Amino acid sequence: MADMRATKSQEEQWMVQNQVFRIYDLVYRLPPHAQSVNFELRRENHIEYLTKSLKQLGPSFSVLDANRPWLCYWIMHSIALLGDCVDDELENDTIDFLQRCQDPNGGYGGGPGQMPHLATTYAAINTLITVGGHRSLSSINRKKLYAFLLRMKDSSGGFRMHDGGEVDVRACYTAISVASVLNILDERLIQNVGDYIVSCQTYEGGIAGEPGSEAHGGYTFCGLAAMVLINEVNRLDLPGLINWLVFRQGVECGFQGRTNKLVDGCYSFWQGGVAAIVQRLHLMVNEQLGLPNTFKYDCKTESDDDSSNSDGESYSEGASSPLNDICEPIQEGQSNASPPTESNNIGYNFIKGPIGMRPIFNSMALQQYILLCSQEEAGFRDKPGKRRDHYHTCYVLSGLSVCHYSNTKEADSPPLPGHVMGPYSNLLEPVHPLYNIVLDRYHDAYKFFARS
Ligand SMILES: CC(C)=CCC/C(C)=C/CC/C(C)=C/COP(=O)(O)OP(=O)(O)O
Numbered sequence: 364m365a366d367m368r369a370t371k372s373q374e375e376q377w378m379v380q381n382q383v384f385r386i387y388d389l390v391y392r393l394p395p396h397a398q399s400v401n402f403e404l405r406r407e408n409h410i411e412y413l414t415k416s417l418k419q420l421g422p423s424f425s426v427l428d429a430n431r432p433w434l435c436y437w438i439m440h441s442i443a444l445l446g447d448c449v450d451d452e453l454e455n456d457t458i459d460f461l462q463r464c465q466d467p468n469g470g471y472g473g474g475p476g477q478m479p480h481l482a483t484t485y486a487a488i489n490t491l492i493t494v495g496g497h498r499s500l501s502s503i504n505r506k507k508l509y510a511f512l513l514r515m516k517d518s519s520g521g522f523r524m525h526d527g528g529e530v531d532v533r534a535c536y537t538a539i540s541v542a543s544v545l546n547i548l549d550e551r552l553i554q555n556v557g558d559y560i561v562s563c564q565t566y567e568g569g570i571a572g573e574p575g576s577e578a579h580g581g582y583t584f585c586g587l588a589a590m591v592l593i594n595e596v597n598r599l600d601l602p603g604l605i606n607w608l609v610f611r612q613g614v615e616c617g618f619q620g621r622t623n624k625l626v627d628g629c630y631s632f633w634q635g636g637v638a639a640i641v642q643r644l645h646l647m648v649n650e651q652l653g654l655p656n657t658f659k660y661d662c663k664t665e666s667d668d669d670s671s672n673s674d675g676e677s678y679s680e681g682a683s684s685p686l687n688d689i690c691e692p693i694q695e696g697q698s699n700a701s702p703p704t705e706s707n708n709i710g711y712n713f714i715k716g717p718i719g720m721r722p723i724f725n726s727m728a729l730q731q732y733i734l735l736c737s738q739e740e741a742g743f744r745d746k747p748g749k750r751r752d753h754y755h756t757c758y759v760l761s762g763l764s765v766c767h768y769s770n771t772k773e774a775d776s777p778p779l780p781g782h783v784m785g786p787y788s789n790l791l792e793p794v795h796p797l798y799n800i801v802l803d804r805y806h807d808a809y810k811f812f813a814r815s
């Protein structure tokens with residue numbers, strides 16, 4: 364692995380990427396007339412649209428389809444990101460409905476009586492954590508859920524989406540994510556899942572859904588987050604993954620999911636979430652590149668003070684490598700090797716750690732795409748010409764939150780006004796990037812499940 368990386372001339376690749384950053388800075392620095400462009404987040408409209416939609420699902424949540432736990436998650440999570448919540452009645456309806464989706468043998472189906480599925484299980488668990496409180500969290504049968512997860516485990520190390528279903532990286536992530544957040548992750552679930560995910564990283568650097576398929580943002584998020592949660596992320600080729608990711612932000616300012624495809628608002632999170640995770644892996648990235656770390660990353664922008672150079676770039680004098688520009692120095696005594704750690708605490712420790720790398724995407728440009736191209740009067744869409752929907756509303760808002768906090772050094776410290784496009788009142792709640800759950804709801808659940 365190390366030899367293969369050396370032959371790729373990483374130094375050269377990073378120079379190309381830094382040039383790309385500079386081009387973005389020049390192209391997207393706002394022209395004077397941009398003052399008159401309205402970058403406001405239509406918060407109240409979005410909340411109204413989402414709350415109405417949730418009400419239409421209830422009180423009996425009787426719509427016939429297999430996606431209802433997803434609808435609950437997309438809507439509840441979006442409302443939480445916007446800093447709001449629904450009334451007690453709607454919360455209780457949601458808990459009761461998900462209770463009816465819970466299979467007697469563990470896991471959640473797409474509706475009452477439907478077979479349990481890993482994707483809807485992930486959606487149900489994330490919804491119940493977002494709702495929060497004793498009634499919601501204690502409605503989850505963790506013992507049965509663990510049995511369901513073990514039943515989904517495949518001999519390859521990966522997981523199947525459902526009994527007799529397909530094995531893919533999505534299944535690996537959803538299984539590992541729920542096990543981790545519910546404090547039931549153990550060696551039996553983890554065994555060989557890293558081998559499966561590593562086998563899905565492609566020659567481009569991103570991660571595919573299955574071995575031999577094409578790298579894609581959705582699966583790259585799933586694969587990377589799962590590898591972090593099982594403490595095996597250093598087995599991925601991280602420079603290769605970063606190299607792939609930085610070229611996925613298009614001239615339209617949004618992200619595409621894969622090479623030569625159109626940009627789409629939902630990748631603001633799938634790709635933006637990957638960027639947020641990578642920002643906390645700086646020590647491993649440096650180790651894999653074999654680069655010295657002698658300079659401090661400066662999270663201030665040109666607008667914060669006048670320490671940047673004439674290209675609008677903050678830099679450290681004497682930088683000898685392009686990567687030094689975006690990474691924290693390794694402190695004396697700090698080790699790149701991961702310390703032995705309890706698998707259930709990985710998600711918690713990950714978010715506590717410092718953010719040691721400057722964003723590897725153009726956050727202001729992505730915010731422009733989101734606010735001007737994805738945002739409708741109420742709700743969000745893939746791109747102009749497409750209709751709004753709850754999936755895009757959820758993942759565009761999640762991506763916008765990632766943008767807001769991408770220049771802060773601690774998970775939930777408030778961003779500087781210069782890092783929020785439009786009025787500062789646009790600011791969203793921060794998310795835990797490994798689970799895509801609003802951070803304070805995650806912390807409440809962490810405390811609840813740590814006790815039991
Ligand atoms: C947690 C969880 C279940 C995550 C799912 C991750 C996810 C979004 C995977 C994407 C799947 C995929 C290949 C879409 C391509 O659609 P397309 O061909 O219509 O889109 P494209 O042209 O943008 O590639």
Ligand SMILES: [Zn+2]
Pocket residue numbers: 627628629630745755
């Ligand atoms: Zn989309």
